[in-house]
Amino acid sequence: MSRISQRFSDLREQGKTALIPFITAGDPTPGITVGLMHDMVSAGANLIELGVPFSDPMADGPVIQRASERALEHHVSLHDVLQIVKTFRERDQNTPVILMGYLNPIEVMGYATFAGSASVAGVDGVLIVDIPPEEGEDLLQSLRDKAIDQIYLLAPTSTPDRIGRICNAASGFVYYVSVKGVTGSSQLDTTAVAEKLEQIREKTALPVGVGFGIKDAATAAAVSRLADAVVVGSALVSRVEALQETPDEIGPALAEILSGMRRAMDAVH
Amino acid sequence: MATTAEKIIGTQPDDRGHFGVYGGLFVAETLMEPLKDLRLAYEKYMQDPEFLKELDEDLANYVGRPSPIYFAQRWSRELGGARIYLKREDLNHTGAHKVNNTIGQALLAKRMGKTRIIAETGAGQHGVATATVAARLGLECVVYMGAVDIVRQEANVYRMRLLGAEVRSVESGSKTLKDALNEAMRDWVTNIDNTFYIIGTVAGPHPYPAMVRDFQTVIGREAREQIRQQAGRLPDALVACVGGGSNAIGLFYPFLDDTGVGIYGVEAAGDGLETGHHAAPLCAGQPGVLHGNRTYLMEDKDGQIIETHSISAGLDYPGVGPEHAWLKDTGRAQYVAITDEEALGAFHALTKIEGIIPALESSHALAYAAKLAPTMESDKIILVNLSGRGDKDMHTVAAREGIEI
Numbered sequence: 001m002s003r004i005s006q007r008f009s010d011l012r013e014q015g016k017t018a019l020i021p022f023i024t025a026g027d028p029t030p031g032i033t034v035g036l037m038h039d040m041v042s043a044g045a046n047l048i049e050l051g052v053p054f055s056d057p058m059a060d061g062p063v064i065q066r067a068s069e070r071a072l073e074h075h076v077s078l079h080d081v082l083q084i085v086k087t088f089r090e091r092d093q094n095t096p097v098i099l100m101g102y103l104n105p106i107e108v109m110g111y112a113t114f115a116g117s118a119s120v121a122g123v124d125g126v127l128i129v130d131i132p133p134e135e136g137e138d139l140l141q142s143l144r145d146k147a148i149d150q151i152y153l154l155a156p157t158s159t160p161d162r163i164g165r166i167c168n169a170a171s172g173f174v175y176y177v178s179v180k181g182v183t184g185s186s187q188l189d190t191t192a193v194a195e196k197l198e199q200i201r202e203k204t205a206l207p208v209g210v211g212f213g214i215k216d217a218a219t220a221a222a223v224s225r226l227a228d229a230v231v232v233g234s235a236l237v238s239r240v241e242a243l244q245e246t247p248d249e250i251g252p253a254l255a256e257i258l259s260g261m262r263r264a265m266d267a268v269h
Numbered sequence: 270m271a272t273t274a275e276k277i278i279g280t281q282p283d284d285r286g287h288f289g290v291y292g293g294l295f296v297a298e299t300l301m302e303p304l305k306d307l308r309l310a311y312e313k314y315m316q317d318p319e320f321l322k323e324l325d326e327d328l329a330n331y332v333g334r335p336s337p338i339y340f341a342q343r344w345s346r347e348l349g350g351a352r353i354y355l356k357r358e359d360l361n362h363t364g365a366h367k368v369n370n371t372i373g374q375a376l377l378a379k380r381m382g383k384t385r386i387i388a389e390t391g392a393g394q395h396g397v398a399t400a401t402v403a404a405r406l407g408l409e410c411v412v413y414m415g416a417v418d419i420v421r422q423e424a425n426v427y428r429m430r431l432l433g434a435e436v437r438s439v440e441s442g443s444k445t446l447k448d449a450l451n452e453a454m455r456d457w458v459t460n461i462d463n464t465f466y467i468i469g470t471v472a473g474p475h476p477y478p479a480m481v482r483d484f485q486t487v488i489g490r491e492a493r494e495q496i497r498q499q500a501g502r503l504p505d506a507l508v509a510c511v512g513g514g515s516n517a518i519g520l521f522y523p524f525l526d527d528t529g530v531g532i533y534g535v536e537a538a539g540d541g542l543e544t545g546h547h548a549a550p551l552c553a554g555q556p557g558v559l560h561g562n563r564t565y566l567m568e569d570k571d572g573q574i575i576e577t578h579s580i581s582a583g584l585d586y587p588g589v590g591p592e593h594a595w596l597k598d599t600g601r602a603q604y605v606a607i608t609d610e611e612a613l614g615a616f617h618a619l620t621k622i623e624g625i626i627p628a629l630e631s632s633h634a635l636a637y638a639a640k641l642a643p644t645m646e647s648d649k650i651i652l653v654n655l656s657g658r659g660d661k662d663m664h665t666v667a668a669r670e671g672i673e674i
Contacts (some may be wrong), residue, residue: 055442055573056559058454059297065441077571103295103558108572130295130558134285155299157461162301180299181459 003124004096004149004172007046008207008228017224017265019044020209021258022100022233024051024067025084026076028244034087036251041095043255044262049127049231052081052101059129061184063234066241078105078114082121089122098125098151098172111142119146125172127151133169140169153177156192160199167204173229175209176200184234188213190222197226217264224265232261277525277601281592286475286562289598292591294474296561300454303461308476310381315483320376327372328487331405332362334369335491338499338652344622351505351645353638355625355655356492356520365628365657366488366516367398371467373484375402378465385409385464389453391418391446391512392583392630393425394657395469400434410434413452415445418582425661443576446512446586450560470513471590474561478590485519492652493523500650506531506641509654510633511551511604512584514593516656525601534593535637537579538606548577550589551597551604564591580609580665581629583657611636616659616666628657629665 001009011018021040025033037048053071057064078101085097099118106114106128118126126148131139133152143150149172154163157180167174176196178188193210200208210223211231220230236254243250281288294304314320328334336357345353358366371388378386386403389412390396396412403410412429416438419426429436442448450473457466471478471485496504507524509517511534524530539547547553550565557566559574567575567587579585596602607615612629615636620626627635631654638653645651659666667674 053573055575056447056451058451058560059299059458061455062441069441072573075571079571104566104568104574105572107558107563108568108570129297130561132294132296132298132301135293135295153298155297155301157299157302159302162298166298177297177299180461182455185459 002147002149002172003094004047007096008173011046017227018046018209018229019258019262019265020047020049020229020231021045021236021254022049022051022231023236023240024053024064024071025081026053026071026074027067027237027240028070028247030074030076030080032247032250033084036254037088038091039251039255040258041092043258045095045258047096047098047229049098049100050081050085052078052099052105054102054105057102059182061182061234063184063238063241067237070244078109082117082123085123086121096124097122098127099123100127101129103128103131106139111139115142115146115148118148123148125149125151127153127175129153133166136169151175154200156180156196160203163200164203167206170206173207173209174200174204175211175231177212178210179213181212183212185213188219190226193223194226217260220261221264221268224268230261230265278522281595282475282479286479288592288595291564291594292475292478292562294561295558295563296474297458299458299461300474304474310377311476311480314377314380320380324373324376327376328369332368332372333360334487335495336360338492338495340499341623344619345642347622348639348642350642350647351649351651352647353642354496354500354504354650354652356488356652358488358516358654358656359625359627359631359658363394363398363401364660365394365398366485366519367395367469368401369487369519370469370481370484370515371395371398371402374465374467375406375408378408379406381465383463383465385460386467387411387413387453387456387464388467388469389413389446389449390469391449391585392581393418393422393429393661394583396434396436397425397428397432399467400429400432403434404432411456412436413439413449413456415439415443415449417444418446421665422582422661424664446582447574470515471518471592472513472560472562472564472588478562478592481515482518482522482592485515486522488516488519488654489521489523492520496650496652503527503530504650504652505529505645506533506651508533508535508634508638508641508651510535510584510630510656511589511593512537512548512586512630513588514590516654518590518592520654521602532602533637533641534602534604535633536604536606537581537584537633538608539578541608542606546578547606548579548585548587549606550587551593552606556594559588562591564588564594580612580669581633583628583630584633605637607633607636613666613669615639625655626659627655628659629662631656
């Protein structure tokens with residue numbers, strides 16, 4: 001069983017919803033990221049999504065765009081991100097790590113080389129925003145060869161047909177994008193999310209995470225009633241941005257947000 | 270000319286938008302269904318006699334087509350060698366080839382029931398052409414434009430605003446065309462229900478590269494007929510500038526099966542290919558994935574897209590249409606590059622010798638034709654796509670030469 005599946009199965013036994021924070025690797029500086037990952041786990045994170053910086057993040061709103069720009073000022077590459085995961089693994093062998101980003105840096109590294117290096121570094125899953133299953137056969141094979149889960153996005157515009165096809169290619173969990181829009185955009189509508197999740201669960205037994213629009217403990221709690229995982233990104237990254245001049249305060253600030261979400265989510269169950 | 274070569278026209282792309290290994294559909298999940306809806310509408314209406322009739326009438330009566338071809342006799346004589354003909358897309362309404370495509374896509378938008386149009390623009394020509402058709406059809410229009418381009422193309426910004434469009438300045442990344450495209454995509458993903466995204470070039474996810482090509486091939490279809498009538502035969506060489514590559518594919522496509530016709534796409538070499546300050550992915554880049562398709566890109570060793578440089582905003586783009594990538598690899602077309610200096614030289618030459626002020630983009634094609642012509646016999650024919658007029662570039666050229674206007 002993969003580290004991701006194991007984690008979801010353990011949480012299910014405990015009657016808990018997974019909390020998955022997202023930060024961009026190397027934001028605001030490369031040296032800080034491993035420490036932030038440990039801080040987030042201590043505050044109640046169950047899996048970690050680590051953003052791979054890209055020059056043209058088309059699916060991201062301004063908050064995460066600027067995070068990529070800050071990391072790229074330090075030339076944080078895909079190699080560097082893998083090194084960050086490797087260092088994280090020295091102290092944490094249990095928390096699954098998912099890389100989230102865009103295809104081109106992986107394309108340049110080569111699919112097989114990437115899958116090999118990611119596996120050695122201790123990466124458990126990969127979520128690439130701009131590769132639908134139709135274009136992803138080769139990459140999927142390379143990842144499967146190394147037992148890395150490929151996490152796919154599902155959207156409000158996904159038809160039942162597409163949901164079925166995507167869930168067949170996915171492993172680990174699937175990630176429902178709760179709003180039409182970019183990361184960090186408008187408020188999510190929990191009734192609409194609930195309806196869509198029902199459609200998704202008809203097609204797959206995989207755990208379903210929900211993200212794009214989780215702003216605070218209240219929305220995290222509301223979504224945790226419906227989903228197997230709550231993904232929070234822009235709300236954390238905007239704190240990183242606000243505290244970039246005082247980096248020592250970033251870890252405690254992220255921990256405060258996450259432990260608040262954790263408490264609210266656990267109170268629901 | 271007898272030929273045993275296999276036909277190219279009609280073979281690309283495949284049903285999922287691939288031109289060989291290039292093209293395709295590399296977008297976030299939210300856009301997959303809207304792109305499918307667009308593809309179905311495009312396939313349906315390109316077979317619909319009523320749609321095609323309306324398109325033809327608009328191209329004739331609103332754009333002013335057919336645009337003529339013109340034998341640049343004095344310039345050809347001065348260069349010594351092949352005879353140069355110009356396809357006068359600069360005479361179109363709004364001053365460039367861009368309107369051929371925006372008319373087509375706007376008619377499609379209307380039939381799909383969309384009430385809001387968005388577009389990206391670099392030099393502003395596509396933005397103006399989009400704002401123009403949106404005004405005519407009474408559609409809301411938002412144009413995304415890099416903050417850098419807004420400064421260097423301020424006349425076009427004003428034109429768009431006069432036409433009723435909202436021009437939104439893009440401050441992210443390199444603040445040029447690629448960032449405007451990112452921002453337009455973000456708008457589209459947020460406003461899918463009522464919004465039609467008019468992409469201005471033969472790039473982006475399927476069906477855009479094929480659809481924009483199909484709307485632009487009117488250039489080559491007309492030119493092929495016209496050159497036969499005026500010169501009595503097909504040309505020996507076609508030359509067009511390539512940023513994203515829509516004017517070039519529009520001219521080239523109807524000639525792809527004419528194996529005797531050489532095809533040259535001209536990229537922007539900026540300060541020179543050796544300096545790294547250029548916008549020539551086909552000449553000096555490598556394949557990758559950006560803006561929804563696989564194609565040649567300007568990128569660093571980590572796969573980050575790098576900043577481009579060209580004196581002409583319309584060529585300042587780090588990618589290129591996937592069909593050009595495919596034509597390069599198959600060898601059917603050659604891709605070359607022209608520096609800022611060389612383009613300016615051709616800009617002045619055509620202005621002084623023929624009384625035609627070309628766009629800086631088109632000046633790249635003219636500069637290459639000026640290199641090619643003297644290497645060819647005087648009975649040979651070069652057909653250049655004069656894709657736009659230079660009125661918008663007065664400030665850029667004057668500033669470059671230290672003149673204030």
